[in-house]
Amino acid sequence: GEWQFGRLExxxxxxxxIRANEARAPAPVDAVLARSEPVEEDxxxxxxxxxxxYDAASTIIVRYRSGPSGEPGVDIVVPLVTPSGTALVVDRGxxxxxxRSADIGDVPPAPAGEVTVTGWVRVDGTGSSTEVxxxxxxxxxxxxxxxxxxxxxxxxxxxxxxxxxxPGSPLLLRExxxxxx
Numbered sequence: 001g002e003w004q005f006g007r008l009e010x011x012x013x014x015x016x017x018i019r020a021n022e023a024r025a026p027a028p029v030d031a032v033l034a035r036s037e038p039v040e041e042d043x044x045x046x047x048x049x050x051x052x053x054y055d056a057a058s059t060i061i062v063r064y065r066s067g068p069s070g071e072p073g074v075d076i077v078v079p080l081v082t083p084s085g086t087a088l089v090v091d092r093g094x095x096x097x098x099x100r101s102a103d104i105g106d107v108p109p110a111p112a113g114e115v116t117v118t119g120w121v122r123v124d125g126t127g128s129s130t131e132v133x134x135x136x137x138x139x140x141x142x143x144x145x146x147x148x149x150x151x152x153x154x155x156x157x158x159x160x161x162x163x164x165x166x167p168g169s170p171l172l173l174r175e176x177x178x179x180x181x
């Protein structure tokens with residue numbers, strides 16, 4: 001029916017934004033994201049860079065994720081504290097787990113010291129799944145994370161594509177979404 005045509009137009013518009021942002025050079029995070037402000041629709045999937053130090057003590061485990069082949073796992077989210085004191089919420093990647101739940105001891109450590117990250121801007125999740133309890137959530141929301149860690153954050157978050165220095169044990173990084181119609 002009619003709804004399918006509307007859905008197709010929405011998909012085409014979203015794909016056009018992703019393609020345009022994918023082709024752009026990475027921008028400094030504070031040129032794209034603002035402290036405590038939502039991500040603008042045309043900025044999602046824009047690549048940004050930021051330099052700072054990971055706040056490893058505030059690592060968030062995002063549960064109930066699936067890998068590319070459907071394997072169970074978690075996403076590892078670590079705030080990157082920038083020189084301004086505002087943290088960038090960084091989804092460092094996917095960690096496959098066995099049948100038990102992952103805990104912080106299973107997480108490969110983030111690089112210590114000054115780190116430069118590049119990643120795709122993402123819109124915050126919504127709803128009760130974004131509640132952070134015991135540094136664990138089911139979806140990522142920068143404002144909920146800011147409340148949980150007691151630090152201001154940029155709005156939205158980034159899916160990591162690269163970090164320097166390289167981590168000792170890298171996680172599986174997210175790929176761009178499928179762009180067919």
